[in-house]
Amino acid sequence: MQLDDLYQEVILDHYRNPRHSAELAEGEALVDEENPLCGDHLKLDAHVADGKLTDVRIHCQGCAICSASASMMAEAVSDQPLDAIRRKAAAFLALLRGESAPNEEELGDLMALRGVAEFPLRVKCATMPWHALEAALKRLAP
Amino acid sequence: MQLDDLYQEVILDHYRNPRHSAELAEGEALVDEENPLCGDHLKLDAHVADGKLTDVRIHCQGCAICSASASMMAEAVSDQPLDAIRRKAAAFLALLRGESAPNEEELGDLMALRGVAEFPLRVKCATMPWHALEAALKRLAP
Amino acid sequence: MSAKPFDPRALRTDFPALGRVFSDGRRLVYLDNAATTQKPRAVLEATRRYYEESAGNVHRAVHRLAAEATGLYEEARQKIATFIGAPSPKTVVFTHGATEGINIVAHGWARKFLQPGDAVLVTAMEHHSNFIPWQQAAQARGAKLLLAPVLDDGTLDREAFRKLLTPEVKLVALTHASNVLGTINPAAELIREAHAAGACVLLDAAQSAPHLPLDVTALDVDFLVFSGHKLLGPTGIGVLFAKPELLDAMDPLLTGGEMISRVWDDHATWAEPPQKFEAGTPHIAGAIGLGAAVDYLAGIGHAALRQHEQQLTDYALEKLGALPGLKIFGRAPERLGVVSFAVEGLHPHDIAQFCDRDGIAIRAGHMCAQPLLRRLGVPAVSRASFHLYNDTDDVDALAESLLGARKYFHAT
């Protein structure tokens, strides 16, 4: 396993230039997650309109994997129907757990994070934004 | 270390034919000691007359080492002055702890138990009667 | 493996210590397996590899040594989960040994949930490690400790057990097999009865896990503990299994590093089980070695092992039972290869010392079961206990040595 398999170019690009990134004031975010082990901290805000997720904004203070995963997630789920997002989330978490054949079509760019599964101690970094998203969906569309 | 160094002929003789051995009824003994680890159980009774230890009677339910040590002790201390007994006890316990040059003159026959020092797990078997004796002396001549 | 005939002599070569020859030319006849077993090369190799290649700490760093160590450690947990039929490796807590496992439950569960007037039911054949923690916990909570008696043949008094199983009983702490009598208790039935009466069950598998197949799911047992060192594994490692909801409900016994989620100045939150119960740096090499030990046992196969040990035990009971003045304690029909005995006129320590002269390692003493020995009416016993590498030659050697001991101590 090479380092470059973990930090693929697209990941580093999202890390350096996070999409849907925004300062979120105290209390403004829908979800506030911390991973005490590595100190990653992520706030997520979003809304639902017409059954789609809109206005996704994320503030992530984390490692490259966490930040990139958050940024790529934001891009992948913005303005998507909620059930499609739930499918995508399930597919992504399965990918990171190293389960079965990944649904490449469903995942698209997110496939770049596949290498993280080979680094068990970093898996949480990649999944944390998605767990935050799941928490947000529970609140937005219980 | 050979087994015969531990169980010397004189030890086996005392074990088979314990001296100063007596049934001691409930409450009759001055000291009642048990070693829970190996289940040795010893009762000792004695009196003091003219500064000497008399009427030493021991009931020992123990292994060969414990029984022989009790029997040899009874013989060695019977009708002896208390301070001579205290010296002998100290010399014996030092011998069993493997300390310094043993006082062979003081110890006499008891030297046969010297081999026990090489079997650390059996040392308590040999010293228990002497600890009982010390307890008895504390009561008889505090 | 199961097709090959079971050959204890061949298996012996897997165990370096059993190749030992003493200075007097005698070979080691190791019959103290209920105290601790010898270790196969595979176990020693697994721990050596960890120390020589992957000696990182677990769970906390991203470098390769730590990642490898974490992988090996968690792989061992998975192996043990499979070995005992646990639903998930998350229900497998690594401990110091059976004793610590029992104490974790006695502190974190019993002292938390027992109410004054409640009761803990144990049997009269428990090892001190499955006895004193309950005595202390019951005392601390104003609860009662009840003892189910043992019949003359060494089996549990089932009638009495059932009578004692009143609604006050919140926990039954039960040895799966006695380290003195060899008796195998009918765990599945007793657990069913306990559950029907509303009690949880802790099964002390310290003696059974090395010899019998275990299935915590089929048994529906609430807690189960065993020790690695009795199961061909390293010292200092053991296992506590508990149902997930019990692990969630229990408090941790030890607190500190590795078992936390968040720590503030005035409070802290715990990690999920099993980490919640593994404070501090764990015995990484021990866990890995225990994983290798269960692999080794699985390779032998439980059916073949059981058949061998039963034949050997039958042989021993007959051979030893026929010796003059020898009395065997425990004649349960379902039993392990654990044979405790007394020889008339000989003290157990002298017997064991004499056997040692002949290179034979047996145990003498109270076997950490004073309440049972008081009932047997003896302060100490001698005990021979078998494992896969023993055979009838070992029993013959013991029998001969016991005859020799009588002569030695009582010749006139």
Add this chain to the structure above:
Amino acid sequence: MSAKPFDPRALRTDFPALGRVFSDGRRLVYLDNAATTQKPRAVLEATRRYYEESAGNVHRAVHRLAAEATGLYEEARQKIATFIGAPSPKTVVFTHGATEGINIVAHGWARKFLQPGDAVLVTAMEHHSNFIPWQQAAQARGAKLLLAPVLDDGTLDREAFRKLLTPEVKLVALTHASNVLGTINPAAELIREAHAAGACVLLDAAQSAPHLPLDVTALDVDFLVFSGHKLLGPTGIGVLFAKPELLDAMDPLLTGGEMISRVWDDHATWAEPPQKFEAGTPHIAGAIGLGAAVDYLAGIGHAALRQHEQQLTDYALEKLGALPGLKIFGRAPERLGVVSFAVEGLHPHDIAQFCDRDGIAIRAGHMCAQPLLRRLGVPAVSRASFHLYNDTDDVDALAESLLGARKYFHAT
């Protein structure tokens, strides 16, 4: 030994794991010694010999294997008593590790003797293992937990410490050296002050014992703990020292086999210390290995070791401190070879992952010291920590890798 020049490269050959070469041809640069150290061959040999020759249980049987095992186990206890200047091996309790040692005191002493309104004083630089047990014990007893603050240079705020040392303080639980800042606390002085104020002191020597000479008698310390795996020894073993009168007064944390004197149905009495605190079969191989580890360290000599590590630390502070955007946490004048740092714009986990590519093992995370890191204002740090086998080449490799990491993650 002391006459020979100190040669870390030569010493490295004593450690099989340090000979490791990764598949990409890089050698292992091991800089995570504060988490766990590598083991010299002498330690692995000592444990191997136990398993292959003397694998009996301790204290309980008279056969040769048990006698040898008991002898080796108690010999290790004596070696450790000598290593820490203890008055007697009876004051040396074998534990699972530093964490268990602290918990034994927190349960058996603090929860027994603390009264409502009493206080435990710790510092803001404690490891979770020397923090949460006191937080929990204080809470359980209605006592207070006081935190002595840390100054900006990473040293203890002595003034504040003295002010907090009121008569309510019954115990000061203090790390001898910080696993984050490297700071060595002036243990002797702090113990004097604590005693003058009527408090007992527990010294957490997990980080100091592997590097500094310890003398519990000269320090007059009441309790001291450390772990074997950080001291070139095996996993799963550690030491608790306590003054004899404290060991007598304390309750045991674990109960069960080996720690008893007599057991009745309704009560039990304990063995004398240290057995009173060693319930169950101990980690025999671990204790023997730890004995070999202290022998190895003694053979190196503390003076030479300290000089080497100080030079290396000075070099590292200068070299790493000069890197762009790198900030070092802790600049205490008296310090160990533990260097925690942040690199602007890089997350510690990415740093550690990148270093790992270069074969360099450093640690990233909260270092089990969340209360301290909260005060430092960071959720995680990176940490390099040295032992006798490290040299300036290792530091150079780290510095180069850190430069590489900046480029890797921020090149546009």
